Amino acid sequence: MGDLEITDSQETQVGAVGVRRALPRQRRRTVGPWCFVDHMGPSPVRPPRGMGVAPHPHIGLQTVTWLVEGEALHRDSLGTEQVVRPGELNLMTAGRGVSHSEEGTDAYRGTLHGLQLWIAQPSATRNGPPAFEHHGALPRRELDVGEATVLVGELDGATSPARCDTEHLGVDLLVRAGTTTVPLRGDFEHALVIVDGALRLDEKIVEPGHLAYLGTGRSEITLVTRGPARLLLFGGLPFDEAVLMWWNFVARTRGEIVEAYRDWMTNDDRFGRVDSTLPRIEVGPPPWGP
Numbered sequence: 235m236g237d238l239e240i241t242d243s244q245e246t247q248v249g250a251v252g253v254r255r256a257l258p259r260q261r262r263r264t265v266g267p268w269c270f271v272d273h274m275g276p277s278p279v280r281p282p283r284g285m286g287v288a289p290h291p292h293i294g295l296q297t298v299t300w301l302v303e304g305e306a307l308h309r310d311s312l313g314t315e316q317v318v319r320p321g322e323l324n325l326m327t328a329g330r331g332v333s334h335s336e337e338g339t340d341a342y343r344g345t346l347h348g349l350q351l352w353i354a355q356p357s358a359t360r361n362g363p364p365a366f367e368h369h370g371a372l373p374r375r376e377l378d379v380g381e382a383t384v385l386v387g388e389l390d391g392a393t394s395p396a397r398c399d400t401e402h403l404g405v406d407l408l409v410r411a412g413t414t415t416v417p418l419r420g421d422f423e424h425a426l427v428i429v430d431g432a433l434r435l436d437e438k439i440v441e442p443g444h445l446a447y448l449g450t451g452r453s454e455i456t457l458v459t460r461g462p463a464r465l466l467l468f469g470g471l472p473f474d475e476a477v478l479m480w481w482n483f484v485a486r487t488r489g490e491i492v493e494a495y496r497d498w499m500t501n502d503d504r505f506g507r508v509d510s511t512l513p514r515i516e517v518g519p520p521p522w523g524p
């Protein structure tokens with residue numbers, strides 16, 4: 235069992251919302267297949283812009299959108315238009331190419347608060363077709379002083395219906411003051427981010443803006459809280475493929491990324507079209523090409 239490692243997130247801006255980027259960091263690129271973790275807000279948003287993320291492309295990953303407050307409208311090149319609200323999961327699989335936007339809804343003005351995460355796809359599926367899933371209801375488990383909602387994977391016999399291309403886990407934990415033990419798979423590596431509140435773990439204090447990396451070899455964790463707290467626990471079998479990430483692309487080689495970049499900038503059919511009022515996002519080329 236490794237020592238608990240706490241790293242600070244990087245503060246940045248995505249669309250209209252300030253985020254704390256917990257992954258990737260210089261010294262930690264992945265936790266299982268999880269390769270990107272943004273804690274969004276809490277930030278005030280208003281229509282029509284809302285979250286305000288204009289159409290952009292992805293390859294080789296799944297996006298997980300999980301809100302604790304507010305709502306967002308997902309649109310993608312598969313023709314999907316799906317509002318996501320607290321307690322619901324949006325899961326988009328990019329495969330060889332997809333594009334999407336994340337905007338406000340006509341109705342909602344107020345606080346937006348949640349998480350967006352990416353899961354690297356394995357070679358077995360990463361060149362496959364794009365797909366989208368929305369799950370309005372997810373399995374739950376009672377904890378000592380709270381409740382677990384399984385977004386993806388399995389916890390204590392509760393299995394999420396969400397697509398899972400590798401062996402991995404993502405769980406929302408909502409706890410009250412007290413001590414809660416959560417069972418873990420010893421062959422998984424795990425990490426957690428705090429969405430609200432704070433907790434004590436291995437005699438260390440973990441707060442919003444931290445990534446707490448737990449390593450492998452733990453059969454459980456014990457969370458101690460003095461008040462209500464909400465966190466996301468995620469992990470999986472250590473990812474055994476060397477992931478190369480640039481902009482919104484998860485690949486293996488620079489050549490794959492240059493090709494995806496060119497296809498986006500030339501409006502190639504690979505990334506389809508998103509029915510959005512926001513202009514598509516364009517960026518300069520990767521530093522090693524084209």
Ligand code: MN
Pocket residue numbers: 290292297334482
């Ligand atoms: Mn995206």
